[in-house]
Structure formats: structure tokens, C-alpha cells
Amino acid sequence: MKDLYYVLMYNHLGNVKQCKTLIKHGLIKVNGLVETDAKRKITEDDCIEYQNRILNSQPFTYIMLNKPQGYICANKDEKEKCVIDLIEEKDCFCLGRLDRDTTGLLLLTNDKSLKKLLLPQNHVDKVYLVEAKRKLSKKDKEIFARGIVIDENIQCLPAKMDIIDDYWCYVTIQEGKYHQIKKMFLSLNNEVVSLKRISFDQIQLDSSLKEGDYRFLTKEERNKLIKKAAQC
Template sequence: MKKTQRLDKILAHTGFGTRSEIKNLVKRGIVEVNGKIAKDSGLQVNPEIDRITVDGESALFREFVYLMLNKPQGVVSATEDTRDRTVLDLLDESYGHFDMFPVGRLDKDTEGLLLLSNDGKLAHNLLSPKKHVPKTYFAIVEGPEAVGDGDAAAFRQGVTLDDGYVTMPAELKVLKTEETNTPVRSEIELTIMEGKFHQVKRMFQAVGKKVVFLKRLTMGPLTLDPGLTAGQYRELTETELEALKEGR
């Protein structure tokens, strides 16, 4: 982060309005830097050292924000979309000035853990194919037979997807099987080390089965907070953020 930044940019990042609104606040003489009335909204200040107040209220600057979202079905993992609601549409307007984006993506009909941030460096590290960040999913799978040891063995070896790509080894755990109906329905957990397009669905397709429900539970060291219902979010704790940055 640069040591000094424009006053209006800092105040925009702390939720005091748009650049033009902040310019008006400065004109009204209610913005102070270190106890002195600011005359210019473009004044260069250091948010780590200088004390900035607006009508007596302190402006607490922070450059980056990290949110854990329990993404609901029907919402797309994008910053904007002409047809569907995006994950950013779920956020309170107080986060509007942070230029947030989803770190990675979940399909429109997939729910669960999604990280939202404005930290491009962290996002790059998490999404880099070289990092092999583990991700665990819960899924309901249907097929002519139950998900079993044969599928688990195939996934440990890596399966060939419809485009010829061979996946990295993945860990499959069967939680529950209902064999009274046709097709047979199984509940599973699957941990993968990569994130190809529709990968979980295509992996089961490769073994003759179909995913009918999918939810992401973990991403690296992050585990979806069970207290978050679909559509709810919260900021990461310091412990979670530290673990994420250290890649634990």
C-alpha cells in the first residue's frame, strides 16, 4: 500500500460517500486532518499515521476486506451480470466502495463457501493452478448404482473428463446411500485439489453418475461457518485470515 493517498479516496474507502459527496463535506469545513480543517479533498495524507475525522467521527481506513459467504443457489459468481443476481448484490451497501469480487467461482446452481475480497494478490495465490488448494464438497449423486469403493478408487487414481483431461487424485467419502429408489441416491464428500470448469459434476459423469445437489464446505483452511444460512456472510476472523495468507 502506498504510504500517502488522496483524502477523498481514503474517505470513500471508509464509507463517507462518493468523491463528489466528500468534496462537499470538505467544502462545508467538517473534515479535519490531525485537528486542522482540510481545504482540499485531494490532499495527500497517510491513513496509517494521520488522524482523519468527519464532523467529529473518526475515519478508520482499511485497504482490504475479506468476507465468507454462504452462496445460495440461483446467484452467479460474478461482479455483474445482465440477467441474474450476482454475489455482490447480496452485500450491504457499506461494502460498495471496496470493489469486491468473488475469489474463484461456484456454479449458479451450486451453493456454499465462497470468499469475497478486494485483495488481488491473495486471490491470485489462492487460484494459482500451482498452489493446488484443496476444496471439499458435499454432494447428492444419482446413478444406476450407489457410489462405492470402485468410484473412490477411480477418483484416487484420477478420472478422464469429457475433454480428455485427467484429474489430479481426489478423495471420495460416501456418507449415506438410499438404494430403495431408482436411480440410487448417494450422499458424499469429495475433496479435490484443482478447480476445472464443472469439475465435480464432470468427475461423476465420467463414472456414469449425476450430481443433483452440490455444496462447497471448505476452501484451503477455510470452513463454511454453520451459522451462516444461504445468502448470509461475515468477515473473516483474524485467525482465518492469517491461516489463509499462510496457506495452512
């Protein structure tokens, strides 16, 4: 949910002061009634009117992309293919980044309030499916749980490893250092063969999405992210 004045701003009715003035002067209707509270919380079910024009009450875009290999998480690059090329909504940014050869769940949005979810102190789980080059062990799991050191002197937060079989596991982290999971495995004298993100907080990768395809988040999925960000 967003404040009414913020929704007006997104609909290009002016800056903060101008939008609050429109509301104060009784020029905005919500669900058919004049609304003078600039901080009224607006949901996507609310109908907002200005001069007999219906405004967009869901001012932000929230997208789930199943990222394929070979794309970088950027909006523009002269040499590389960018994930923004895979969607029509060009005003979005990546909510967290995946390496060029990493696949799976990538969220894109134009809601800047969600950037708080990327801060490690806010403890947002990111789960990856990992294929390792060498056999995994219980000791590896214990080292991850204590917090492994990468690049000789960079301490990672404790991470969770759930071993599936000798070479496959799930890894859960709450931060996003550069090439972090690959470097974590290098610190185990192992290597990552393939890496796929399958969840971000409570949002799971839609198994029906083929690589390179995307869909908009459902109302329930959007609300989970917005609620989490509001708690940060």
C-alpha cells in the same frame, strides 16, 4: 500483513513512489512514532497516522458468504442474479467460482494477492458435500484417487472421495475446472443431484450462516489465507 507503503496506497495517499516519499520524509506515524521504513509490516492492531488523521490499517475486505442457488459468481450481469448483490461491499471479487446451482462457502475479497490460491499448483483443498443420483462405490473412490478423465481427454488431478452413505459423499479437489465435479461424476456414469462447498483451504463454512447471509472473516481466518498465499 501488508507493507506500510501498500497500506498508504489503499488509503488513497498516492502511487508507490508518492507513498514511499511520504514515509521517507517522516510524515507517517505508526503507533505514535515516526516510521521511515516503507516495507514495515503492518497488522490490523497498528495505528497509522498521517497529518493527524488515523488511516485504515486493515486495507482489505474478506467475506464469507453462504451462497444460495440461483446466483452466479459475477459482479454484473444483465440477465442473471449476481452474488455481489447479496453483499454491501461492491469492490470485492469472488475467490473462486461456484456454479449457478451450487451452494455453500464462497469467499469474496478485494485483496488481489489471494488470487494465487486459485492456481492448481498451489494445492489448495476445496471440499464439497455431494449428493449423487446413483449409488456410490469403493471403485468410484479409487478412480477419483487416480485422477479421473473428463470431457473425453482432460485429465484431472487426483481427488479424494469420502463416502458417507450410498448416495452422499465428500469430495476434495485442488483445482477448479468448469463444472468439474459434475463432469467427474458424469465420467463415473453418475450425476450430481446437489452440490455444496463446505471448505476452502482451512476456512470452514460457518454453520450459523443461512443461505444468502454473509459475515466478515475473523482475524484468525484472514491470517490463514494471507499466510497460505504468502507461501505460494
